[in-house]
Amino acid sequence: MSQSSQSDVFLSHELDGTLEAFITSPPRPQPVPVATSQEIRDRGSIFVGTIYSVTTAQEAAARVNHVKHVVHRARKATHEISAWRCMALKPGKTGLSFKEDFEVVQGSKDDGESWAGGKILKVMQDHGVLDAVVIITRWYGGTMLGPARFSHIETCATEVCKEFKRTEELQDCITTLQTLDALLADHRAQLATLMDADTPNAANAESKEKDCSLFLSTRKAPDYKDLDLTKAKRLIQARERAINSVKALIVKMSKPSAT
Secondary structure, three states: OOHHHHHHHHHHHHHOOOHHHHHHOOOOOOOOOOOEOOOOOEEOOEEEEEEOOOOOOOHHHHHHHHHHHOOOOOOOEEEEEEEEEEEEEEEOOOOOHHHHHHEEEEEEEOOOOHHHHHHHHHHHHHHOOOOEEEEEEEHHHHHOOOOOHHHHHHHHHHHHHHHHHHHHHHHHHHHHEEEEEEHHHHHHHHHHHHHHOOOOOOHHHHHHHHHHHHOOOOOOOOOOOOEEEEEEEOOOOHHHHHHHHHHHHHHHHOOOOOO
């Protein structure tokens, strides 16, 4: 069987085990890597790293197969070296005890490049990467590189692991921003209620309306799609300051007016 035929069979099996299903089933979304490293070229060999989000060892294996049989289908690599780390529920546990119920499941595969999988796993451990699989692809160029190959593998792995952590931190920042946005909206609504209920004299009313106008303006829900990490951190600080300012106005307006 030719390499092309083998790939076709693999793809059909990945769907549900039959070629007919592969032909008739609608196309499924392709897995998208979180990050891909720059290529390293050395004496004809090429190294490149890819990292995917996964939650199980089985999912990690599926991503390796995807890279090997789909992404690199037209340009078969010599080695697809991989390592994965996932947080998994311990057997017999429910997850209700939080951290005590979970354990790290990890592993690696050399794919013919002895000791290389362990090198990748060590990089993942050093960077605290979890729920991910790192795949380092090597196309052998005909010249043995000796220990230099491990340096290239570690460099590619480090690059994608750092980007994975940056992406993870950015998502945490976006979640924090969304929480702060909701909190700020609640405080603004409370402030608006106080303004509606307040009946001070004309001078105080004008002063309070001026103080509050900045915080009661109608605003669209923020779009954080193209946000970078630096800006996200600045926005968190800005939201926290805005919340504190609105809270101060709420306290001010809640005090009885002097007569």
